[in-house]
Amino acid sequence: MASETLAIAPTGLSTRSLAERLHEWAVTVDHKRLGILYIGYALVFLVIGGVEATIMRVQLAVPNNHFVSPQVFNRMFTMHGTTMIFFVAMPILFGFSNYTVPLMIGARDMAFPRLNAFSFWLTAFGGLLLYFSFIGGFGLYGAGSAPDVGWFAYAPLTSKVFSLGHSTDFWTLGLLVSGFGSIGTAVNLVTTIVCLRCPGMTMHRMPLFAWMSLVMSGMVLFVISPLTAAQGMICIDRYLGAHFFDTQAGGSAVIWMHFFWIFGHPEVYVLVIPAFGFISEIVPVFSRKPIFGYPIMVAATVAIGFVSFSVWAHHMFTIGMNSYANSFFAITTMAVGIPTGIKIFNWLGTMWGGKIIFKTPMLFCLGFLFQFLIAGLTGIMLSAAPFDWQLSGSYFVIAHFHYVIVGGILFAIFAAFYYWFPKMSGKMLNETLGKWHFWLFVIGFHLTFDFMHIPGLLGMPRRIYTYEPGRGWEIWNKICSLGVFFQATAILIFVGNMAWSYWKGRDAGNDPWDAWTLEWSTTSPPPVYNFADIPSVYSRRPLWDLKHPEDPDWKYE
Amino acid sequence: MASVTSLAPTIESPWALPSRGRVGMFCLIAAESAIFTIFVVAYVFYIGKSLNGPTPTEVLELPIFNTICLLSSSLTIHFAIRALRQNKTGLFSALWFTTIALGAIFLIGTGREWQRLIYERGLTIQTNLFGTTYYSLIGLHAFHVIVGLLGLSIVMAFALGGRVKQEHAERVDVLSLYWHFVDVVWVVVFTVVYVVGR
Numbered sequence: 001m002a003s004e005t006l007a008i009a010p011t012g013l014s015t016r017s018l019a020e021r022l023h024e025w026a027v028t029v030d031h032k033r034l035g036i037l038y039i040g041y042a043l044v045f046l047v048i049g050g051v052e053a054t055i056m057r058v059q060l061a062v063p064n065n066h067f068v069s070p071q072v073f074n075r076m077f078t079m080h081g082t083t084m085i086f087f088v089a090m091p092i093l094f095g096f097s098n099y100t101v102p103l104m105i106g107a108r109d110m111a112f113p114r115l116n117a118f119s120f121w122l123t124a125f126g127g128l129l130l131y132f133s134f135i136g137g138f139g140l141y142g143a144g145s146a147p148d149v150g151w152f153a154y155a156p157l158t159s160k161v162f163s164l165g166h167s168t169d170f171w172t173l174g175l176l177v178s179g180f181g182s183i184g185t186a187v188n189l190v191t192t193i194v195c196l197r198c199p200g201m202t203m204h205r206m207p208l209f210a211w212m213s214l215v216m217s218g219m220v221l222f223v224i225s226p227l228t229a230a231q232g233m234i235c236i237d238r239y240l241g242a243h244f245f246d247t248q249a250g251g252s253a254v255i256w257m258h259f260f261w262i263f264g265h266p267e268v269y270v271l272v273i274p275a276f277g278f279i280s281e282i283v284p285v286f287s288r289k290p291i292f293g294y295p296i297m298v299a300a301t302v303a304i305g306f307v308s309f310s311v312w313a314h315h316m317f318t319i320g321m322n323s324y325a326n327s328f329f330a331i332t333t334m335a336v337g338i339p340t341g342i343k344i345f346n347w348l349g350t351m352w353g354g355k356i357i358f359k360t361p362m363l364f365c366l367g368f369l370f371q372f373l374i375a376g377l378t379g380i381m382l383s384a385a386p387f388d389w390q391l392s393g394s395y396f397v398i399a400h401f402h403y404v405i406v407g408g409i410l411f412a413i414f415a416a417f418y419y420w421f422p423k424m425s426g427k428m429l430n431e432t433l434g435k436w437h438f439w440l441f442v443i444g445f446h447l448t449f450d451f452m453h454i455p456g457l458l459g460m461p462r463r464i465y466t467y468e469p470g471r472g473w474e475i476w477n478k479i480c481s482l483g484v485f486f487q488a489t490a491i492l493i494f495v496g497n498m499a500w501s502y503w504k505g506r507d508a509g510n511d512p513w514d515a516w517t518l519e520w521s522t523t524s525p526p527p528v529y530n531f532a533d534i535p536s537v538y539s540r541r542p543l544w545d546l547k548h549p550e551d552p553d554w555k556y557e
Numbered sequence: 558m559a560s561v562t563s564l565a566p567t568i569e570s571p572w573a574l575p576s577r578g579r580v581g582m583f584c585l586i587a588a589e590s591a592i593f594t595i596f597v598v599a600y601v602f603y604i605g606k607s608l609n610g611p612t613p614t615e616v617l618e619l620p621i622f623n624t625i626c627l628l629s630s631s632l633t634i635h636f637a638i639r640a641l642r643q644n645k646t647g648l649f650s651a652l653w654f655t656t657i658a659l660g661a662i663f664l665i666g667t668g669r670e671w672q673r674l675i676y677e678r679g680l681t682i683q684t685n686l687f688g689t690t691y692y693s694l695i696g697l698h699a700f701h702v703i704v705g706l707l708g709l710s711i712v713m714a715f716a717l718g719g720r721v722k723q724e725h726a727e728r729v730d731v732l733s734l735y736w737h738f739v740d741v742v743w744v745v746v747f748t749v750v751y752v753v754g755r
Contacts, residue, residue: 111577111580111581112577112581183585183588186584186588187581187584187585187588188581190580190581190584191577191580191581191584192577194574194575194577194580195574195575195576195577195580196574196577197574199568199572200568200572221584221587221588221591222587222588222591224588225588225589225590225591225592225595226591226592226594226595228592229591229592229593229594229595229596230595232592232693232697233596233599233693236682236689236693240682240683241682241683242682242683242688242689242692242693243683243685243686243689244599244689244690244693249608249685249686250603250606250607250608250685250686251603251686251689252602252603255599255602259595259599262595536568538566538568554566
């Protein structure tokens with residue numbers, strides 16, 4: 001079977017009016033369009049969350065600054081954190097999973113296309129609800145206000161007494177609604193991967209990104225639900241006068257912490273496991289070698305998924321748990337380092353002896369490997385309870401988790417953009433602009449987040465809106481703020497690159513990277529039905545088998 | 558590119574994968590279990606922590622009749638689907654209706670219990686931690702019973718119109734999984750609230 005037979009060329013599309021095309025996007029149930037909607041929606045929020053971060057860094061660039069008021073600063077860090085986790089990272093990863101997983105496993109769509117559309121619009125509505133707080137926070141009575149309780153909203157800050165108006169309600173309802181969307185998408189992804197694989201695509205032949213999407217979605221079912229329950233309790237407290245988190249009536253503020261972090265910490269792995277999936281797809285293609293240690297990679301992913309549910313209270317070492325609990329959570333946290341380390345060695349093993357091609361997707365993967373390693377090392381430092389007592393709530397922690405989320409996850413997402421953009425649009429992203437994007441972002445990232453560790457070690461607490469001169473923090477904060485402008489320039493180049501390449505870029509063809517998974521066997525962009533004939537698969541690299549009939553993979557697996 | 562399919566190892570045939578309805582429902586049940594777990598944990602955590610009365614021992618009575626109704630509805634729905642598989646649509650409709658009736662009796666029982674607690678015992682969601690956790694947990698479960706009853710009623714409406722046939726048994730079975738889940742949750746809630754909590 002030749003690869004050309006796997007798809008029929010799309011027929012003429014450009015005869016419809018703009019209104020018709022917008023209508024098609026609004027009512028679509030096609031997993032590819034919904035994937036692009038998720039990604040586009042997340043990119044808008046990435047810019048918004050980035051502007052909020054920039055405002056904070058400008059405020060902190062010099063001591064005793066009055067660029068924004070303390071109240072605005074509180075809103076900025078709350079909205080920045082909430083936006084970046086729930087309305088950037090989650091939707092962008094769901095978007096890539098939505099787009100690529102059915103293609104990778106040889107399916108024509110997700111298991112429940114209408115649920116897919118419903119989940120996307122719920123997520124979209126949740127984001128709008130959160131941002132509506134800027135105008136509706138005090139109930140549309142003059143100037144509104146955004147939530148200012150921090151992204152983990154510790155009780156009793158969320159109680160009626162301390163959060164007047166409706167800003168906290170917008171935060172709660174926004175996350176509740178988008179949480180239902182996430183659960184819907186997770187149900188859909190698990191079902192798709194379990195039930196819709198093409199003939200021959202057994203679990204041990206599935207592309208690693210599909211595997212990691214499966215683990216991620218399985219985790220979402222157990223991760224988002226506790227948050228949904230806890231948000232429900234806040235609603236019950238605020239609207240019905242109940243006492244879940246009301247310490248005056250015997251309620252507990254600490255149980256909110258438990259409920260939040262039983263969501264909050266596995267959530268990090270929900271975000272990073274698809275990022276691992278991107279790296280596991282891209283590194284082999286650009287090293288011209290199959291992935292090293294496929295079964296171990298799958299096992300390590302599942303292990304991370306399980307262990308991540310037993311580490312949450314390492315966010316709470318400073319609340320005074322007993323020494324057994326401290327030891328338990330310190331040990332489980334350190335244990336996560338083992339499967340993660342296995343993965344890093346597997347990627348290195350994949351590159352070892354390969355013909356490495358330094359195109360932009362690979363550059364971002366290399367940045368990921370290096371930075372994610374450092375992020376993991378500071379994580380091990382913070383997992384030691386006594387060390388954490390000293391540094392919890394300081395800028396060291398901020399630097400650590402931004403290393404994970406920006407240096408790790410965001411770099412992997414950029415790699416995924418450069419890798420799959422040709423499939424989604426049919427056009428290659430410009431390589432020169434891509435290299436500018438990469439290097440400026442690397443410089444900006446390291447300026448901001450390398451040097452952010454130091455004021456943390458020097459005792460600078462998170463969430464302060466300004467600081468006195470003379471504590472030795474000034475120079476480090478200045479460098480951190482300087483890095484932001486490199487990052488912002490890089491993002492502008494990235495957005496410009498996508499726009500320019502979409503209109504003027506080089507045609508990609510079906511398989512610009514000479515890759516091996518099924519999405520590259522169909523046209524770019526794929527037709528609505530993905531594959532004219534449902535493919536059959538005999539090995540982990542079905543396209544390699546098609547391209548090299550004299551030496552197919554299934555002889556060796 | 559030459560044809561390679563003839564050389565390749567054969568694919569197990571028929572290529573059969575699990576039904577997506579069942580897998581999807583099991584995923585939903587997993588997510589719902591996590592939600593219930595958090596509410597149950599909150600209930601257990603706050604047992605005996607109320608600063609004022611009334612306490613569970615003073616006001617709660619064992620809802621034995623209610624429990625029997627809800628749990629037996631799991632049996633009736635099971636036999637309803639078995640009847641549908643054997644193409645006995647009349648028996649299916651009768652058993653399906655019984656299931657709905659038993660679920661409705663459970664809801665009415667819960668309503669009466671709440672009415673008694675609110676108007677005779679003065680326990681509301683604002684009274685104390687017991688009230689907060691009790692009404693939230695029981696209410697969350699009752700909400701799921703209502704959603705289940707809506708689903709069952711839609712099938713009932715189709716069945717009365719003669720639209721539910723033997724070939725729909727698998728789909729109806731997916732809905733019954735949800736109903737069984739609601740019943741299992743009640744076993745947990747009953748144990749926690751009426752046995753452990755008293």
